[in-house]
Amino acid sequence: MPWRLADRTVELAQPVAAGIVNVTSDSMFAGSRSVTPERAVADGLALAEAGFEMLDVGAVAARSGPPVDPEEEAAALVPAVAGLAGSVRCLSHTGLQTANALPVPISADTFSVAVARRALDAGAVAINDISGGSDEMFGLVAERGCGYVLMQIEGPPRVDRPARDYGDVVAHLIDWFGGRIEAAQALGVDVEQIAIDPGLDFDLSVEQNLQILRRLGELRALGAALYVSLSRKDFIGAVLGGSWEGRLPAGEREWGTVAAATLAVREGADILRIHDRSTLQAVRVAGAIASPPRSTVPFPPITGERNSGRSVGGAS
Secondary structure, eight states: OOEEOSSOEEOOSSOEEEEEEEOOSOOSOGGGOOOSHHHHHHHHHHHHHHTOSEEEEESSOSSSOSOOOHHHHHHHHHHHHHHHHHHHHHHHHTTOOOTTSSOOOEEEEOOOHHHHHHHHHHTOOEEEETTOOOHHHHHHHHHHTOEEEEEOOSSOTTOOOOOOOOSSHHHHHHHHHHHHHHHHHHTTOOGGGEEEEOOTTSSOOHHHHHHHHHTGGGGGGGSSEEEEEOTTOHHHHHHHHTSSTTOOOGGGOHHHHHHHHHHHHHTTOSEEEEOOHHHHHHHHHHHHHHSOOSSSOOSOOOOOSTTTTSOOSOOO
């Protein structure tokens, strides 16, 4: 199923790797904090050159904490989006290959409607909203015709809550997304604009996260593109460390992420939001095995070892 962005439709014949670029100093993965807009532009360009097909740019860490003023968020996010939007166009004109023969698309990771509007003005073509959506955000998405990532969450972002007992967690997700998609459509959003994100690590236990990944394909019945943000998340650290309390830190979760992303592709993930080139390689190969490419050159090439020593972009 395709995903319609503001400037193109992505057919999703193969999974898309969205590289994480966060203009933060407090994201959960210390190895990928861009801190300033200038550094974010450099880090995002490195991801594009490495072969990532999309960039997801944010300026507020998803971890718990006090609210961030929209003006403060916009001051970091908007220049980074604008700088990357201009830079990837120039890079495209000088030889960057993309599956759609267009510059690498940029999504803005924000749940503020005011900030989202300014990010779209700056060149973003999609909004990645971890708040579960609102009438005001749905209205903006309908007005602009942009792509939209709708993430499942059980309350406000940046607030810790215990995991709930849903019984069948996948059935709960299907019911939750069905209602939110209906609400978005009622305000003029086309289902092709929507990608659904199950919200791994948000209000979910380790076993619930694993159950969702085992049954990811069931979410495709909703008729929307499937967006999976799993890179270096806590549930991976808990599996590797043997318990939630003993979970490995984010910096030690790279190869667990590779395994989870590979299996997510097998189960039908369309877009994967990730940090590392190792996971990009896994997504690329898993996608080619699960669904043979339609052409002989379906992707931009993955470059050599230029950035292998450090993950670039930010984490949330």
